[in-house]
């Protein structure tokens with residue numbers, strides 16, 4: 001049984017002081033139900049997650065105590081990807097006909113504050129100043145730039161594109177385009193990445209209604225089919241955050257293994273993708289993920305960015321809604337926002353940011369600590 | 381008398397004339413790890429031996445921590461006295477890359493491939509005035 005996405009709902013990302021994270025999740029769920037022309041009573045199951053805003057299944061207190069199967073998912077940045085993956089399996093297996101996938105979060109301002117013990121590390125690692133994700137991102141792209149000839153200009157181009165696309169996206173948090181000079185001269189956070197090259201923790205909610213493909217038109221005239229949903233964790237040698245040591249040989253990241261599996265299962269290749277969402281926790285991530293997902297060779301990004309290949313009007317538009325850089329990262333909702341945006345683009349409802357020439361096949365990629373990656377391939 | 385002791389035991393040889401990092405080596409597959417652990421991340425074996433990882437290497441990648449981290453960072457610094465520090469992975473002779481604070485803290489001083497050496501530094505003083513020690517790497521030759 002094929003799987004369709006027939007309802008899209010979002011509570012705008014950014015800051016909503018008057019609403020809890022859970023309430024933002026409920027708002028997104030209601031929007032998705034309305035988009036699918038249905039109601040919560042019709043939902044047979046739900047998968048949901050939030051990192052910092054409580055148990056997702058508390059949503060039933062706001063949406064209705066209907067007795068449905070509600071499973072909480074906690075998989076870091078890949079929470080949304082894992083929730084969708086679980087819903088995909090639930091429908092694919094024939095167990096259920098229609099259900100809800102939802103993610104939400106509300107994080108404190110500033111960087112996340114990890115505890116060494118949660119990561120299997122001793123206190124010295126944090127106390128001596130090594131427990132910062134920003135350092136890892138800086139070090140990973142630093143080495144990548146050295147190995148593959150990526151320049152600082154390319155880092156700036158990615159940030160420029162993100163905020164320009166954000167300025168075209170009504171639900172984005174950062175809706176102001178930034179100039180080359182503003183980005184270039186921003187305060188340095190972790191060499192070579194500065195303030196405008198990182199995404200920030202944020203708030204927001206996102207929800208999808210998924211169903212059996214053969215009943216999709218009961219809900220929406222433009223169903224988007226989920227061709228495959230793959231999640232992979234890291235192999236030995238993958239260069240990941242919070243690693244006191246790395247082995248001699250650097251292995252492929254989980255993005256590479258998830259991407260290859262997804263293309264194989266969906267029966268399409270990178271050249272078939274018309275629009276993509278690639279995890280851009282910072283600009284270096286988007287650059288590296290272009291190659292890790294198989295869209296270009298390592299090092300080609302330098303030319304691709306210079307030529308505008310990943311702009312909305314380019315050959316492979318990437319992060320058309322401004323990605324994590326312009327939307328911020330409410331962890332539980334972020335991966336679903338990517339899928340939401342691809343569905344909007346494939347429906348042709350992108351407005352000012354619509355990819356031209358009626359895109360048919362889309363791709364989403366999420367990546368998170370401690371080395372987990374989720375890829376979805378969607379088509380109309 | 382105030383003394384100096386490692387913040388965390390077992391990361392480096394101490395006291396020692398020329399301290400070196402201590403990790404472990406898998407007797408089944410030969411892979412090294414730092415810090416020491418009882419099981420092998422590569423082959424899942426549990427046949428590990430302590431290994432002297434030496435005190436020299438080359439810089440594999442780096443960044444600079446330009447602002448004072450929040451907890452769990454714990455030194456005697458204040459936001460006013462905080463001094464940016466480098467962070468990098470240093471590739472050791474055995475091939476293992478160890479994450480470390482770096483003495484050098486500007487892009488001008490740091491270059492992938494530069495030779496590095498281990499040194500022991502004080503993180504902070506404990507309640508009795510003892511220095512609590514950790515390791516960092518610094519440039520092995522003076523850069524001009």
Ligand SMILES: [Zn+2]
Pocket residue numbers: 406407408409410411420421422423424425
């Ligand atoms: Zn082994």
